[in-house]
Amino acid sequence: MPSGAMFGLAVLVLILAIILSAFRILREYERGVVFLLGRFYRVKGPGLIIVIPIIQQMVRVDLRTIVMDVPTQDVISRDNVSVRVNAVIYFRVLDSQKAIINVEDYLQATSQLAQTTLRSVLGQHELDEMLANRDMLNTDIQSILDTRTDGWGIKVSNVEIKHVDLNETMVRAIAKQAEAERTRRAKVIHASGEMEASAKLVEAAAKLAQEPNAILLRYLQTLTEIASEKNSTILFPLPMELLQGVMEKKTQVLKKTSNKSKD
Template sequence: MSIDLQFGLAPLILLLILLGLSSLRILREYERGVIFMLGRFWKVKGPGLVIVLPGVQQMVKVDLRVVTMDVPSQDVISRDNVSVKVNAIVFFRVVDPQKAIIQVENYLVATSQLAQTTLRAVLGKHELDEMLAERERLNLDVQQILDAQTDSWGIKVTNVEIKHIDLNDSMVRAIARQAEAERERRAKVIHAEGEKQAARSLLDAADMLARQPAAMQLRYLQTLTQVAGDKSSTLVFPVPVDLLGSLLAGARSPAPGDADPGGGKA
């Protein structure tokens, strides 16, 4: 009788052992298990060893690591009616496993679709120059909008980076012409500013030389030295205009002993 009892308990013990082994789950440090008891949420367990009763409880694993999601290229029309293709990267992670499983069917797909829509909506409010020059501010705007909308899903969007803004060939040529015209404008402005400064310096130098005639003579002699040092058969001898004017005035004035033009002496 005892032998029959032992043979009857052996399958039961074996069944309990198999049931106990099948109820054991091991979760890694970055994983959490959302436990459902008879279809209703019970608790979040992990990491480590977790017991899940077969047939009574079900567990859904959730990864808490940062997810890097590539947003496919999106056709965006800017505020100044320029068509561009933009793609980006979204970095996010699950902070509340319960919400991530219960509030949304598939949080990965939902976040991807929301990121695509938000990217088109945000960039469509800006002009092309703002997209190219203020990319950091646009990244922050998209990240804040995504983070606010995914908060009810238990998801934290940590960063958004716009990777590429692709333009068609005609727009690239137009931007190149615009950049070339802008550089020519800057060159002309710089040249005009240089001429203005040079004219101001010449005016100051002329005023200074006019106050001291001896300084003009020194400059005159320095010019002769520079011309004479040049090995050339032709010698250019500069004569100041003021000197010629004084010589001509002296030649035209009558000498003290000359006769009066009216004839006779005074």
């Protein structure tokens, strides 16, 4: 084959390769940020797009929600307790132009910002709040991240604190505190029950005092309840009113005996 024909064929193949390289296919969740001679041109996609080789360059951007694991951070709470906390954030790119032009690497920038924000927000709260009010802390962190990443074209949709790890000493201290709290509640409940019972007893005593025979009926009922348990020994309170007549007669007999002795 003549050299001229070979050269022509090579040029033809090169032209076809350049033409084919100009065609790009972007998926539904992708966008292409196109630069024309180094300057921003437009955002293209999805589907089939044409990028002129050499003159134009394209950067792909994924618009799907990204799940990023925030590395474990050492945090000192407001009450001077050292804890290790990690979290996960959910975010996505809303503005492809800002995500490529306004920040060098939006993934790395978002990760670093999430770590510093996690330490800053949790450091303003006490340990009890970290353990009990995670929803509030998640909302605060998400709001701060969403505001600061708005200039990067990123929307932070959710933040979840996964683990709050404590050392063994603090775990034992929290266990003692929880035990003391349960003991306190038990004493308060017992005292409250005693107060309610005393009020009911006073009310019952007032009703029994209105009828003299009512207390005797109550004694007999108590004796029946005790006897049903087959006890060998029964201690039964006896009202002094029942012995009043016997005591009076005994006193009269003693007085007569004393008078006779004097005579």
